[in-house]
Amino acid sequence: xxxxxxxxxxxAVAVLGIAALGVKNSAVAAQQKPQNAEVKIDNFSFGPxxxxxxxxxxVTWINHDDIPHTVASADDPKVFKSKVLDTDEKFSFTFTKxxxxxxxxxxxxxxxxxxxxx
Amino acid sequence: MSRxxxxxxxxxxxxxxxxxxxxxxxxxxxxMAWAGTGAFCVIRGGVLRSYAFSRLPELGPKEMAGxxxxxxxxxxxMGFNKAANPDxxxxxxxxxxxxxxxxxxxxxxxxxxxxxxxxxxEEFDAVQQILKGxxxxxxxxxxxxxxxxxxxxxxxxxxxxxxxxxAGWYSFDKKxxxxxxxxxxxxxxxxxxxxxxHDQLEWLEDDVKHLKHSTPLVLFAHIPLWSVYPEWGWGxxxxxxxxxxxxxxxxxxxxNGHIHQTMQKVEGNVTFHTAxxxxxPQPAPGKADSPGPxxxxxxxxxxxxxxxxxxxxxxxxxxxxxxxxxx
Numbered sequence: 001x002x003x004x005x006x007x008x009x010x011x012a013v014a015v016l017g018i019a020a021l022g023v024k025n026s027a028v029a030a031q032q033k034p035q036n037a038e039v040k041i042d043n044f045s046f047g048p049x050x051x052x053x054x055x056x057x058x059v060t061w062i063n064h065d066d067i068p069h070t071v072a073s074a075d076d077p078k079v080f081k082s083k084v085l086d087t088d089e090k091f092s093f094t095f096t097k098x099x100x101x102x103x104x105x106x107x108x109x110x111x112x113x114x115x116x117x118x
Numbered sequence: 119m120s121r122x123x124x125x126x127x128x129x130x131x132x133x134x135x136x137x138x139x140x141x142x143x144x145x146x147x148x149x150m151a152w153a154g155t156g157a158f159c160v161i162r163g164g165v166l167r168s169y170a171f172s173r174l175p176e177l178g179p180k181e182m183a184g185x186x187x188x189x190x191x192x193x194x195x196m197g198f199n200k201a202a203n204p205d206x207x208x209x210x211x212x213x214x215x216x217x218x219x220x221x222x223x224x225x226x227x228x229x230x231x232x233x234x235x236x237x238x239x240e241e242f243d244a245v246q247q248i249l250k251g252x253x254x255x256x257x258x259x260x261x262x263x264x265x266x267x268x269x270x271x272x273x274x275x276x277x278x279x280x281x282x283x284x285a286g287w288y289s290f291d292k293k294x295x296x297x298x299x300x301x302x303x304x305x306x307x308x309x310x311x312x313x314x315x316h317d318q319l320e321w322l323e324d325d326v327k328h329l330k331h332s333t334p335l336v337l338f339a340h341i342p343l344w345s346v347y348p349e350w351g352w353g354x355x356x357x358x359x360x361x362x363x364x365x366x367x368x369x370x371x372x373x374n375g376h377i378h379q380t381m382q383k384v385e386g387n388v389t390f391h392t393a394x395x396x397x398x399p400q401p402a403p404g405k406a407d408s409p410g411p412x413x414x415x416x417x418x419x420x421x422x423x424x425x426x427x428x429x430x431x432x433x434x435x436x437x438x439x440x441x442x443x444x445x
Contacts, residue, residue: 044350044408066200066411068236068264074308084236084267087200104308107263110351112309 192375231262231340312341
């Protein structure tokens, strides 16, 4: 009985260890390799409102609302600004430099979001 | 009207699809029943009196008459074609019919913005064409955020802003009433509300400086100049500054659009008023997850769309506001 418990604990620890290793590896990979990501515009909000990507990644915004929106950098001068996106239209931007990029909808400025580039 | 009846009517009426665009305007409008809501409001001596629209026939000439009357329309969103209203041209035409049917013909129209949905030339064209059918031929416009989506609103200014200052602000006088069209949809900042900006505020201060205190003022702008619901951006950052220039005046009325519903508020010498949209309704502040278009059954749509008819009664130094729905 006692022996079987220690075997189970050993297996559990081993499995957790491998899993943790896996997470670590993929986190490292995310930092190194550009990964494309999507931000959905729904119900007058950006989702996710805060997104973290690695440098070189392309982020695509897609408008699911019945109302047009834009994606405009909040910096001055603007780093990026989409044309007006009607329903189901998309805008993509590739982030080449690390930093935090705040943005908003220039038609509905209460809609805000940010992209953190590592 | 049940969905079944509705679709049968639409099928019948598809005979009327003269434009071959799949939209059957007559059938669509036929589907909307008369709901009978709305209100007639008169401000007399600073006191607002409100009459249900259904009581308009009971009101005598004394209440209706004035030396100046005009109609306000707003938020036509020409080009919008989603479920909340697949025929914004039809409902704008219905607004024009309503204006043409008023007992007292308005001298001019005010359009408080969002003329178009996407600032497209053909959308502006369509609205101008439909408004040519209105008895009053003079239309005064201010832009909504949907009208200045491209080129910082250059197309709007070229069409509607002749003789205006800056991004399209201006003033004019009609029979002793001073009208001021303001623009609060340009250079919006992240997380912020509507904004007038320094240049426009300076112009406004100067514009009213030499007017007599007894001059009635009517300000009109797209986004409300009072804080309706900042959480949804329904307000203007620097409106308090603008209103501070108007304190000496006895009668100030502020007409806005943007929120697609009728709302009124009296604060000191100022009466604030928002007009309904001719296109689609939006939810009451905080009553939905977002201010997106409200989908209402077709037969109810006209009762939540509308025009505003304003009567200025000379001598009483007050403005009476009539809200009627598109019925």
